Amino acid sequence: MRHEDYRELLALEAAGAVDPSEVRALDAHLSTCAECRAELDSLRDAAAALARTVAPVAPPAHLRARVLEQVKALKASTTGAGAPRPVAGDARPAAATNVAEEARRLLRRLSLWQLFGARPSLGFGAAAAALVIAALAALSLSLWGRTHRLSAEVARLTERLGSSEGELARERGQLARVREVNEFLTAPGARVMSLAGTKTAPRASARVAYDQATGRVLLLAYDLPPAPAGKAYQLWFIAGGRPPLPGGVFKTDAGGRASLSDRLPPDAPGLNAFAVTLEDERGVQSAEGEMYLLGSDS
Amino acid sequence: MLSQERTESDARDAALLAGVAGGDERAFAELYDRYSSILFGLLLRILHSRAEAEDVLQEVCLQIWQQARAFDAARGRPFTWLVTLARSRAIDRLRAVDSRDRAALRAAEEPPPEAAAGSADEEAARSEEGEIVRAALAELPEEQRQALLLAYLGGMSQSEIAAARGVPLGTVKTRTRAGLKKLGELLRNRLGQYAV
Numbered sequence: 001m002r003h004e005d006y007r008e009l010l011a012l013e014a015a016g017a018v019d020p021s022e023v024r025a026l027d028a029h030l031s032t033c034a035e036c037r038a039e040l041d042s043l044r045d046a047a048a049a050l051a052r053t054v055a056p057v058a059p060p061a062h063l064r065a066r067v068l069e070q071v072k073a074l075k076a077s078t079t080g081a082g083a084p085r086p087v088a089g090d091a092r093p094a095a096a097t098n099v100a101e102e103a104r105r106l107l108r109r110l111s112l113w114q115l116f117g118a119r120p121s122l123g124f125g126a127a128a129a130a131l132v133i134a135a136l137a138a139l140s141l142s143l144w145g146r147t148h149r150l151s152a153e154v155a156r157l158t159e160r161l162g163s164s165e166g167e168l169a170r171e172r173g174q175l176a177r178v179r180e181v182n183e184f185l186t187a188p189g190a191r192v193m194s195l196a197g198t199k200t201a202p203r204a205s206a207r208v209a210y211d212q213a214t215g216r217v218l219l220l221a222y223d224l225p226p227a228p229a230g231k232a233y234q235l236w237f238i239a240g241g242r243p244p245l246p247g248g249v250f251k252t253d254a255g256g257r258a259s260l261s262d263r264l265p266p267d268a269p270g271l272n273a274f275a276v277t278l279e280d281e282r283g284v285q286s287a288e289g290e291m292y293l294l295g296s297d298s
Numbered sequence: 299m300l301s302q303e304r305t306e307s308d309a310r311d312a313a314l315l316a317g318v319a320g321g322d323e324r325a326f327a328e329l330y331d332r333y334s335s336i337l338f339g340l341l342l343r344i345l346h347s348r349a350e351a352e353d354v355l356q357e358v359c360l361q362i363w364q365q366a367r368a369f370d371a372a373r374g375r376p377f378t379w380l381v382t383l384a385r386s387r388a389i390d391r392l393r394a395v396d397s398r399d400r401a402a403l404r405a406a407e408e409p410p411p412e413a414a415a416g417s418a419d420e421e422a423a424r425s426e427e428g429e430i431v432r433a434a435l436a437e438l439p440e441e442q443r444q445a446l447l448l449a450y451l452g453g454m455s456q457s458e459i460a461a462a463r464g465v466p467l468g469t470v471k472t473r474t475r476a477g478l479k480k481l482g483e484l485l486r487n488r489l490g491q492y493a494v
Contacts, residue, residue, distance in 0.1 A: 011475040046482030048381040052428040056335035213394040
């Protein structure tokens with residue numbers, strides 16, 4: 001498409017009427033064309049005016065309280081993630097604080113749009129890329145509202161500053177992964193469910209983020225005992241009243257943590273629970289092994 | 299007069315968003331108090347479901363908290379940013395709804411609502427800026443106004459609008475585009491404050 005064709009699309013984009021098939025191409029063009037971005041902003045102002053023609057309606061009072069609570073919780077966890085860990089005689093905590101600060105400053109200068117559309121021409125050096133990783137990691141992880149577990153995750157990422165060229169490639173991979181996680185977690189319709197350990201593994205826990213619209217599923221599990229040889233953990237999708245549908249298999253790392261990227265089974269309306277069992281490492285079609293994690297939406 | 303009030307209001311909102319970006323919970327609460335009714339009304343209009351609208355409003359609020367630093371006052375008005383964000387999430391929620399339910403919502407959409415004197419719209423009419431926008435809308439040729447409202451507030455895709463109105467897809471696109479551009483011109487003339 002030529003520039004003029006993209007310009008034609010701008011009003012449709014502002015009116016929320018661009019074909020899904022053209023959205024990606026338009027976004028790609030916009031990330032490189034300031035003239036179109038400016039025109040789109042102006043058209044968006046006009047479109048947003050339409051919201052003034054709708055009658056305002058006060059939302060229920062409890063919603064305000066809930067939102068403010070959630071914001072408080074998110075803020076507490078983000079602060080925890082960036083704060084220095086008290087380690088006697090270790091110079092690193094101060095460095096970690098500075099890094100988090102730098103990351104925050106960097107983020108403030110760039111809009112999230114620019115970050116997600118980052119091109120090599122933005123001139124990210126190794127240090128800057130690592131800062132962005134730390135910042136995006138903090139941003140993503142704060143969405144989960146965790147505390148000390150995630151602060152360890154962020155500290156681990158921030159400690160990789162000053163890495164050599166060799167590690168940069170790995171960090172770029174991590175950046176892509178964090179970006180993917182962040183996009184997924186902020187997707188509209190993404191829901192998060194907590195799974196609790198059963199009697200078999202009372203200390204285990206997990207969170208599952210899933211999005212009915214895109215079918216994406218992300219599982220993060222903690223404190224699972226290592227699977228014996230030949231076995232692995234398997235995720236199950238449970239819709240009320242029907243046999244559980246099999247998901248992917250995964251193993252834990254040395255720290256008992258695991259992650260799994262999966263897809264919702266296409267024919268599972270009424271999905272309201274997830275479970276994790278220990279099965280043959282190739283995965284099975286119906287659950288036979290011990291259940292380790294269970295969570296339901298009630 | 300109105301354009302000066304709007305400039306001041308925009309500056310205040312931009313300051314609040316900057317506060318939110320810096321983690322200021324009180325700024326966030328003030329922003330909520332200022333705009334939650336407009337956003338909730340918009341969500342209700344698009345989703346036709348109180349439960350869905352409440353859900354999405356919570357999501358929108360959290361997204362505002364998380365992404366306030368992405369707002370750039372040089373590029374647009376705070377109100378636009380908030381509304382665009384809210385509308386996008388509402389549309390995505392609408393599209394995630396089971397297709398049977400969506401057909402029922404579509405049926406509720408026809409005939410397209412005129413910005414008319416129903417008691418539900420009286421509150422909006424009382425707002426001076428709302429009145430100006432409604433008057434400008436009324437000046438659009440009917441088919442442009444319908445196309446714009448169905449797309450923006452009705453959350454209908456261009457193909458759905460084309461099917462509903464019995465006109466080719468290209469015609470709908472032309473009408474939507476022309477309608478929005480004309481609306482923008484009319485508003486710039488009357489309010490004198492829109493960027494560009």
